[in-house]
Amino acid sequence: MTAPTDQFVDIAKRSQEAVTAAVRTWADTVQTYAGSLTGNQPKLPDTSALVDRTFDFxxxxxxxxxxxxxxxxxxxxxxxxxxxxxxxxxxxxxxxxxxxxxxxxxxxxxxxxxxxxxxxxxxxxxxxxxxxx
Known part of the structure; x- marks a missing residue:
């Protein structure tokens, strides 16, 4: 690989790791918040309805x-x-x-x-x- 390609791959990996960490943090926060509202029995959102609403939009x-x-x-x-x-x-x-x-x-x-x-x-x-x- 050439040097610019290596740099691009490195930047892409670091970006992916940052996004993954952000999504994990967000998921943990939502789970904690949902647990406090439902008495520590988190409900998963209806993914089918969510997909339908997204595609309808x-x-x-x-x-x-x-x-x-x-x-x-x-x-x-x-x-x-x-x-x-x-x-x-x-x-x-x-x-x-x-x-x-x-x-x-x-x-x-x-x-x-x-x-x-x-x-x-x-x-x-x-x-x-x-x-x-």
Whole structure:
């Protein structure tokens, strides 16, 4: 074993010994206290009921966590849906404005082209008439 591993094992053993000593002390204290209440005839707790209560409690905690998680994800899904709808509406609006602006620009360009064409034709007629005279 390496030195850090040996240290870890040593710490784990000492921790286990400390916990074992604490549990023994606690058990002795509880036994002494229970003996003073029951006239030195200690009653063992109903371990089956204790196990049932412990697991019932854990089940309630887990069910609460399940409900909180469902609520959280439901709210998140609703938020995503709302943002998606807003983004789609914004995209539609931008598209409509772009189409309108493009059509308006095309119309102005066509009008400018017609006006320029008329001016060119007018200038050409004037030049032709001047050349004839």
């Amino acid at each position: 854990a089940e309630q905690v887990l069910e609460n966590q399940r409900q909180i998680t469902k609520t959280f994800f439901s709210a998140g899904a609703q938020a995503v849906e709302a943002v998606t709808d807003q983004a789609a509406r914004a995209a539609e609006s931008v598209t409509a404005h772009t189409v309108n602006a493009t059509e308006a620009a095309a119309d102005r360009a066509a009008e400018a082209g017609e006006s320029a064409g008329e001016k060119v034709a007018s200038t050409a007629r004037a030049a032709r008439n001047a050349a004839k005279s």
